[in-house]
Amino acid sequence: xxxxxxxxxxxxxxxxxxxxxxxxxxxxxxxxxxxxxxxxxxxxxxxxxxxxxxxxxxxxxxxxxxxxxxxxxxxxxxxxxxxxxxxxxxxxxxxxxxxxxxxxxxxxxxxxxxxxxxxxxxxxxxxxxxxxxxxxxxxxxxxxxxxxxxxxxxxxxxxxxxxxxxxxxxxxxxxxxxxxxxxxxxxxxxxxxxxxxxxxxxxxxxxxxxxxxxxxxxxxxxxxxxxxxxxxxxxxxxxxxxxxxxxxxxxxxxxxxxxxxxxxxxxxxxxxxxxxxxxxxxxxxxxxxxxxx
Numbered sequence: 001x002x003x004x005x006x007x008x009x010x011x012x013x014x015x016x017x018x019x020x021x022x023x024x025x026x027x028x029x030x031x032x033x034x035x036x037x038x039x040x041x042x043x044x045x046x047x048x049x050x051x052x053x054x055x056x057x058x059x060x061x062x063x064x065x066x067x068x069x070x071x072x073x074x075x076x077x078x079x080x081x082x083x084x085x086x087x088x089x090x091x092x093x094x095x096x097x098x099x100x101x102x103x104x105x106x107x108x109x110x111x112x113x114x115x116x117x118x119x120x121x122x123x124x125x126x127x128x129x130x131x132x133x134x135x136x137x138x139x140x141x142x143x144x145x146x147x148x149x150x151x152x153x154x155x156x157x158x159x160x161x162x163x164x165x166x167x168x169x170x171x172x173x174x175x176x177x178x179x180x181x182x183x184x185x186x187x188x189x190x191x192x193x194x195x196x197x198x199x200x201x202x203x204x205x206x207x208x209x210x211x212x213x214x215x216x217x218x219x220x221x222x223x224x225x226x227x228x229x230x231x232x233x234x235x236x237x238x239x240x241x242x243x244x245x246x247x248x249x250x251x252x253x254x255x256x257x258x259x260x261x262x263x264x265x266x267x268x269x270x271x272x273x274x275x276x277x278x279x280x281x282x283x284x285x286x287x288x289x290x291x292x293x
Contacts, residue, residue: 007067014062021065030103035061097128115158119165122151126172148172156196163203167210170196174217183224190224193217208246212256215242219263226266233270239263254292261285 011017024031037057039049051058104121111117129144152169159165173193177183183190197214204210218239225232243260250256264285268278 009065009067010060011063011065017063017065030067032066033061033064035064037061097124097131100124101128113158115155115162115165118151118158119155119168122148122155122168122172125151126175130175145172145176161203163200163207163210166196166200166203167213170194170200170213170217174213174220177220180220180224181227183221185221185225185228185230190217190221194221206249208249208256211242211246211249212259215239215246215256215259215263218242219259219266222263223266226270231270233267236263236267236270240267257288257292261288 009020011020021031037054038044039053040051040058041049101121101124104117104124107114107117108121125144125148129141129148132138132144133141149169149172152165152172155165156162156169170193173189173196176189177187177193194214194217197210197217200210201207201214216239218235222232222235222239225235240260240263243256243263246256247260264281268281268285271281272278
């Protein structure tokens with residue numbers, strides 16, 4: 001196989017590039033931006049970079065156009081790389097996400113047995129669902145959520161031993177749950193979220209990311225049960241145990257410590273209602289919170 005992966009064009013003016021992209025799209029040919037000056041990137045700006053620092057690089061970047069170069073249109077690596085490239089450029093406007101979904105659809109169609117294509121499209125649909133939800137387009141959001149779940153489920157079917165797939169499906173189900181004070185603890189979304197998170201942790205017991213997902217779900221569900229006058233002690237205790245495991249694996253981890261404090265706070269409140277002395281527990285929680293500040 002040839003080792004090249006792209007071919008680039010340097011146009012005379014930015015407007016010419018825009019016109020060419022539209023021209024190629026009308027003919028079913030994918031073309032994308034390829035280069036972003038590093039000083040103007042998000043990381044570059046953190047280190048003091050500013051637009052105008054490198055005018056030549058900026059002018060060239062405005063005129064560069066990337067064309068995918070792959071002799072085998074069924075090559076999974078090429079499609080996966082192209083999706084990632086597009087995703088890094090997406091501003092998550094309707095047009096940008098629609099174009100990204102088109103490429104994801106093409107990738108899935110080329111090889112329906114490649115889990116990464118389903119997994120990636122699930123994330124794109126998840127982002128689409130959130131955007132439409134924020135815009136008040138509830139019916140469109142529900143359809144996008146449904147599509148995201150189906151994609152993540154397909155990924156788990158293709159790679160049932162891959163914890164990453166189960167974790168993504170767990171978070172997708174969790175994202176569809178209402179606030180904890182409105183949550184039905186026996187509802188389908190929260191039940192499926194916990195089941196999928198359990199599978200991810202069972203496959204990768206020492207991965208802090210998968211533990212964190214399960215801890216979030218346990219804390220959310222335990223809090224919902226407490227809000228409804230049910231016994232959520234066991235779930236809250238398990239959430240705290242997961243957060244503490246993350247701290248042992250990762251050391252300093254602000255989000256994990258905050259989660260642990262939340263779980264212990266809920267537990268202490270439940271015990272206080274039953275007349276159990278909890279001042280020492282509250283004191284330790286305050287100490288931990290002060291250490292986070």
